[in-house]
Each structure stands twice: as C-alpha cells, then as structure tokens.
Amino acid sequence: MPTSKLHQPSPLAKQKHQQVENRQVHPFNTRTPIRNICAEHGITIEAYAPLARALRMKHPTIVKLSEKYKCTPAQLMVRWSLQHGMVTLPKSVKRSRIVENGQVGGFEIEERDVEIMDGLDEYLVTGMLFLCLMGIMRCEELKALMNVCV
Numbered sequence: 001m002p003t004s005k006l007h008q009p010s011p012l013a014k015q016k017h018q019q020v021e022n023r024q025v026h027p028f029n030t031r032t033p034i035r036n037i038c039a040e041h042g043i044t045i046e047a048y049a050p051l052a053r054a055l056r057m058k059h060p061t062i063v064k065l066s067e068k069y070k071c072t073p074a075q076l077m078v079r080w081s082l083q084h085g086m087v088t089l090p091k092s093v094k095r096s097r098i099v100e101n102g103q104v105g106g107f108e109i110e111e112r113d114v115e116i117m118d119g120l121d122e123y124l125v126t127g128m129l130f131l132c133l134m135g136i137m138r139c140e141e142l143k144a145l146m147n148v149c150v
Contacts, residue, residue: 018044019041019042019043019044020043020044020045020046020087021034021038021043021044021045021046022046022048023045023046023047023048024047024048024049024125024126024127025045025047025048025049025050025081025084025086026047026049026050026051026052026056026077026080026081026124027052027056027062027077027080027117027118027120027121028052028055028056028059028120028121028122028123028124029052029121029122029123029124029125029126030118030120030121031045032118032121035084035086039085044085044086044087045084045085045086045087046086046087046088046089047081047086047087047088047089048089048091049089049091049126049127050077050078050080050081050086050088050089050090051074051077051078051090051091051101052077052124052126053126054074055124055126056120056124057073057074058073059073059120061116061117061120062076062077062117062120065109065113065116065117068113069107069109070107071104071107072100074090074097074100074101075100075101075103075104076109076117077090078090078101078102078104079104079107079108079109080109080114080117082104083108083109083114084114
C-alpha cells in the first residue's frame with residue numbers, strides 16, 4: 001500500500017462519536033451538577049446502579065409513586081433515569097426482574113413527580129459496602145455513614 005494512503009484519516013474519523021460518562025446515578029444520588037455539565041457538552045450519562053442496589057425500594061415516596069403509576073419501585077427508578085435522558089443499567093440475578101425492569105415504556109412520570117424524585121437526593125453512593133468488605137473502609141465508618149443516610 002502506498003505510504004500516502006496510510007496517513008490519510010479514516011472516513012470514521014470525520015464522524016462525530018458519542019461520548020459517554022459512566023456514573024452511579026439514581027433518585028438518591030442524582031449527580032445533577034455532573035449531569036448538567038455532560039448535557040452542555042453532549043455527553044450521555046450511563047447510569048449504573050439505577051436501583052440504588054435496592055436500598056431505597058421501600059422509601060415512602062418511591063412506594064407512593066410506584067402505586068400511583070401502577071409499576072414496581074424498580075420500574076419507577078428506571079423510568080426516572082430514562083426521562084432524564086440517561087442510558088440505564090439495572091442489574092438483577094433473577095430473570096423475571098430483568099424482564100420486568102425493562103417494561104417501562106407504558107407510562108411516563110409527570111414532571112412534578114420527577115421533581116419530587118429529584119428532591120430525594122442524599123448522595124447515596126452504594127459501593128461503600130464493597131469498600132468495607134474489601135478492608136479499604138472500616139465497617140464502623142460504613143455504619144456511621146449509613147446512619148446518616150437512613
């Protein structure tokens with residue numbers, strides 16, 4: 001192949017590529033400032049742990065709204081993420097829940113209710129238990145943090 005062909009940019013290089021930021025985002029950890037910056041720059045948020053690792057499924061507001069929309073708390077939280085324009089990655093080990101978590105197209109959360117869910121933010125980062133189990137964080141520190149978050 002001639003050298004001149006090797007140094008030409010690929011046709012793909014001219015295309016705009018989608019940028020993605022992977023963050024733990026859910027109604028109890030909204031990361032609004034980061035989401036706003038990403039939105040300004042056309043960066044998609046990929047929300048992992050959108051169900052807050054099931055730590056807030058029985059929160060009174062989540063229960064009340066899931067009853068209103070006739071959905072599960074998990075579906076409500078997934079729908080919240082989608083309505084904020086995020087790619088959401090709910091996790092479950094049960095096939096039935098995996099299917100159920102994907103069935104969120106039949107309803108839309110009203111703007112006022114989205115705002116109520118936005119107000120649940122308590123900066124709940126759910127990976128701290130992992131840090132404790134790995135010995136990176138002392139369990140006493142985790143317990144103190146959990147008392148603040150409950």
